[in-house]
Amino acid sequence: MNHQELFRAALRAIRAHKLRSFLTLLGIIIGVTTIVGVVGIITGLNTYVKEKIIVLAPDMYIVTRFGIIRSREEFLKAVKRPQLSWEEYQRLNSGVLTHAAMVGTRSFKQLPVNVGDKRLADTIVVGGTANFAPILGFDTQGNGRLFTDAEDQSAANVAVIGADIKDQVFPNQDPLGRTLLIRGLPFQVIGHLPKEGKGLGINRDQLVLIPFQVYRKNFYAKKDQLDYFIKARGGVEGLDASIDETRAFIRALRHTSWRDPDPVGFLTQDQLQELWRQISTATFVLLTLIASVSLGVGGIVIMNIMLVSVAERTQEIGVRMALGARKRDIQRQFLLEASLLSMAGGLIGVLLGGGIALLVKAATGFPAQITVGIVLMGISLSTVVGLLAGFLPARRAANLPVIDALRAE
Template sequence: MSADKLRSRDDDPSGRALSPVRKRSLAFFRVTALWEAFLVALGSLRQNKLRTALTLVGIVVGVAAVIAVVTIIQGLDNKVATTFSSQGSTVFSISKRPQIIRSREEFIKFNKRKDVRHEDADAVARLCSACWRVGEAANARETLKHGDQKFENVNIRGVSPTTMFDIDGRAVDAGRVWTDSEGISGREICVVGPDVLTNLFGGASADRVIGQEVRIAGRPFQIIGVLEPLGSIFGASRDSVAYIPYATYQKVYGARDSIVIFIQVPAAQQLEVAEDQVRTIMRNRRGGAFSQEDDEGFSLETQDVFLDLYGKATSNIYLVTIGVAAISLVVGGIVVMNIMLVSVTERTKEIGIRKAIGARRKDILTQFLIEAVMVTAIGGAIGVLTGFGLAYLIAALIGFPLLMSVGSAILGVGVSSVVGIVSGLWPAWRAARLDPIEALRAE
């Protein structure tokens, strides 16, 4: 027999001391118990594969929905940002009215301002040393005609000088832009966007359209160039446009309209200096008007105003969409809670045994919390992948660039883990509080 040394501790002469080994190993305690909890949780998940799978589905759907929505929104935002900044973040404008007018009062106030005129653009071009390119532009909406073909609601953009093409970020695909002398003399020539080809010339190639005639406001214009496409934004095409010389624009629409001055700087860092210079120039030209009622008498804007407006208009929609997707995550959390409650009930006996041999409340609590968090974290990871896949499919269908961020992946797993903690807490707490005597009696 080999049990000579198997004896209880009261055999120890003092009989009432914790052994040094045990004391020293107290530092181990968390790690050993945590590892045990981890293994138990893993075993339990393996044991009930179907149940684990069903729990996972709840979380996967929730996380995938949120990730897909967030990814699509980020892609959309990015698309909008790049589209709006086709003029680039190096461009700003001076106009009589801002591009966004929020109220009737504002409209009345801006309407009282003096028009921005060619002389203002001239002064800016002459006096602003930080400005690189200065141009002026005016816009109208018009129906274009060619033979019996009509193309309605085309943006007629009268610009001067031709550097406005560069400022607008537009390049010529075929043909040419007008010369300075053609521009000044107000000839009836135009450079059209590719949409004009599709709508008036049956999609003829750019080369074959050069030299053809279109009627703008009843006047015949000769097409001398075709622009490269820029695509559309919110369904509004940016290629449904015809550029004409500003002098010509004045002949057609009269000189009474206020123009917009566009200023481009070589690099974004110079933007502030250039803005300050232009503001000073314009204030001097407005003189008294600006000292009244606290208004400069003109609006200086960068393209950011559009992005701001877009952001304001869409942020609430986004929040609601993400919120709706998040509801499915809440449902997933409830599923986890339900399953964990079942798991606790099923393992009441086991909890009793563990408590009888020395597991403390927090040992039992962590065991079940780890199990819940493990399911939700795994579900979160699968959900992130599914969500990205979903977003990829949707993006491919709609056709915009996808932006998958590590941030949203971490967020997805993180949020689902938090869901695990929240929904696992109550079941785990119930398990931890079980009376060992009662628990041992369970079958």
């Protein structure tokens, strides 16, 4: 038999038992739908995290009280560390760090914001040095401007607001030059940010950015979190040298013994991306294992249905072999039937999984990304499962004795 005859024979056998064929597909459909949906959402989430949340440049790092916490023990040790202080920042920013091109700081807390009769009870107000915004890539994109170092040093009451804040308190208005109250203190809006989303744990669309000196004067307390943002001199090549220099200086400031661990944590782009890779990989593996159970069940169903099909078609197999069909022709036909069934289930699963992922994205804004690679993976995986599941029935059909097959009723 040539390939076209095999294909037509396999299709005839599948069409002859439509309901059974559909029920055979269910396990494959559910498994592939789950895998494609999970992979699509995780792929989109990886892209989103890389582009939107991990906004730290590769030549920059953050000095923080906690750093990356991977266990309860690390958390308990970090809690015992004293908060980073304004006085320490002044020492770091005094020119002692020869490997640092820029040193900035920020602190933030939730404060009430009022404009007329509009009140936002828990708005994130960020107090940062003038170089903090460029360090993290804040840009008004022509919608006003960021505050200057002179405005920071003079504790000017100016503010840059996020896109959601603008829409909530200045709907259908140009906010530039208008006044908002932060816990009763007036600030003039000098710029507003485009819609961006979260970055390093803060939703940029829902914040108000003000100069650090006015923040320190009116809202800052020593118990509040303070982080240092440092740009290495010499780009990425100078990152390690800058971190080592800052580490040594802070250890000296805090009189840390050489036996003791660092009294602060350091965050770099590579560390944040590696942490996210570990989290997303663990999630992907867990969900894939769960989906694989469904695929395995689908493969078992296909194998059982194909064994029933062999039993029902024993006489047909005997006639075909008596008329000259070879064992390999019989085996290839049953393998083709199994692979066509599973491929069809995989295709349906890809469509359903992709549709679910995109529906979740449209309904919730949760990132999802269906690529050609994901589609091919779903179809290929289902086809392989079908081939493996159909091997035993195909072999049994091919090895039937011709005389016994012809006698079957």
